[in-house]
Amino acid sequence: MIRWPWKNAKESLSEELEAHLRMAIAKRVADGEDPAQARIAALRELGNVPLMEDITRERWGWMWLEDLLRDTRFALRQLRHAPAFTATALLTLAFGIGANLGVFQLLYAVILAELPVPHPEEVVRIHAARTPFDQSWTISYPAH
Amino acid sequence: MAETPKYQNRIELLQGRLDMLVLQALLRQPMHGYAVAQVIRNRSGEVLTVETGSLYPALHRLERRKWVRSEWKLTESKQRAKFYQLTSLGKKQLTADHRRWLELVRAIGAVMEPEVQP
Numbered sequence: 001m002i003r004w005p006w007k008n009a010k011e012s013l014s015e016e017l018e019a020h021l022r023m024a025i026a027k028r029v030a031d032g033e034d035p036a037q038a039r040i041a042a043l044r045e046l047g048n049v050p051l052m053e054d055i056t057r058e059r060w061g062w063m064w065l066e067d068l069l070r071d072t073r074f075a076l077r078q079l080r081h082a083p084a085f086t087a088t089a090l091l092t093l094a095f096g097i098g099a100n101l102g103v104f105q106l107l108y109a110v111i112l113a114e115l116p117v118p119h120p121e122e123v124v125r126i127h128a129a130r131t132p133f134d135q136s137w138t139i140s141y142p143a144h
Numbered sequence: 145m146a147e148t149p150k151y152q153n154r155i156e157l158l159q160g161r162l163d164m165l166v167l168q169a170l171l172r173q174p175m176h177g178y179a180v181a182q183v184i185r186n187r188s189g190e191v192l193t194v195e196t197g198s199l200y201p202a203l204h205r206l207e208r209r210k211w212v213r214s215e216w217k218l219t220e221s222k223q224r225a226k227f228y229q230l231t232s233l234g235k236k237q238l239t240a241d242h243r244r245w246l247e248l249v250r251a252i253g254a255v256m257e258p259e260v261q262p
Contacts, residue, residue, distance in 0.1 A: 012226070013200070013204075015224070015226075016177065016200070016225070016226045017196070017200065019176065019178070019223060019224060019225040019226070020176075020177055020178045020196060020200075020225075022223060023176075023178040023219075023223070023225070024178060026221070045195075045196070046196050047195055047196055047197040048197065051197070052196065052197045052200060052201065055197070055201045
């Protein structure tokens with residue numbers, strides 16, 4: 001797995017909070033508290049650690065990317081759980097995109113592309129020709 | 145078992161003032177988060193307690209603003225802890241904050257005139 005840059009910061013924060021907890025317990029024990037009681041009391045004082053980590057991390061400004069990645073991974077997992085839907089959606093997209101691509105390629109080759117002639121800007125006159133479809137005359141106009 | 149003061153004696157701090165108090169705590173020497181909370185609590189005579197839920201976001205916020213800088217060091221008991229130190233920028237901010245606070249206190253004091261004794 002790629003080591004995202006914020007993983008270090010996250011672990012650093014966890015370590016920092018752990019150090020705080022250790023010191024809080026040590027102080028209580030030094031004041032004469034029972035170690036088990038001290039731990040419980042110190043933990044309660046520490047409060048909601050995941051919430052605190054979230055708030056602190058939010059300030060770093062990376063949350064949006066992490067959220068995006070998490071959401072993407074979740075979405076992919078969900079798709080894997082619904083194969084019929086996924087297949088349908090993918091096929092529809094493939095047909096849609098493919099059809100559009102094909103049409104545009106054709107359009108490009110026929111109309112938008114340059115004439116298969118060297119120096120097309122020098123073409124002055126083009127002969128009229130009968131179209132094979134409806135037997136009407138078409139004359140192409142000089143490309144300026 | 146240590147005596148815990150009554151709940152109503154503990155005042156929750158507003159975010160703006162918390163920054164100032166944390167900067168002030170770091171004025172004399174660099175210290176870790178736990179020590180900052182202790183200093184504020186002891187100096188205020190147990191009146192002001194900073195919840196860790198406010199303290200660490202505050203410290204990280206201050207660091208982002210470059211008012212403090214952090215470093216991992218060993219404590220007296222040879223434990224690893226993140227020590228925070230005031231920067232020159234932070235010192236300027238502290239002075240400005242302190243001045244603003246004094247103005248505020250003066251202003252409020254002026255409004256709350258002492259009651260005239262009959």
